[in-house]
Amino acid sequence: MSRHHSGGCQCGAIRYRIEGGLDYPHLCHCRMCQKAAGNYFMPLGFAPGKMLSITRGEPGWFQSSDPVRRGFCRDCGTPLFFDTLQSDGMAVTLGSLDDPAAFPPVSQDGIETRVPFFAALGTLPGKNVDRDDLPGGLASIASTNHQHPDHDTEAWPREGKS
Incomplete structure (x- = not known):
């Protein structure tokens, strides 16, 4: 039995x-991928052959x-696919997977344009953010979340929600 993985955009319009x-x-650190990801x-x-279905x-x-x-996604803008037209298959953005930790990176490509401080990112201090800059803090985000959950759903958005 074949294990499957699912994913999609932030708003749930594409799965x-x-x-x-x-x-x-x-x-991939190439300048084109940096611009496409905004990151x-x-x-x-890479999903080989016909392994990927929308x-x-x-x-x-x-x-x-x-x-x-x-x-x-035309609705929320999430980058999802990288399709080399001559290839037999298509790449997906790992962050769009429902379980992005399932496929840890094995390489870094395009390092000639990697930002110079990339290696130092892991040394930056980390902190949990309370979001006291928002009325209601983190609770206001959680209670008004419009993001698609990290699993397949029969329909989206949920009935009665936008």
């Missing part, structure tokens, strides 16, 4: 399923270069 595992989970790097893992919605696509298009 996908991967039969089996992902190949080559890695962090210092993009974590990606189970809800239809992603938008941006042709970031002649050989590559990137899939995203």
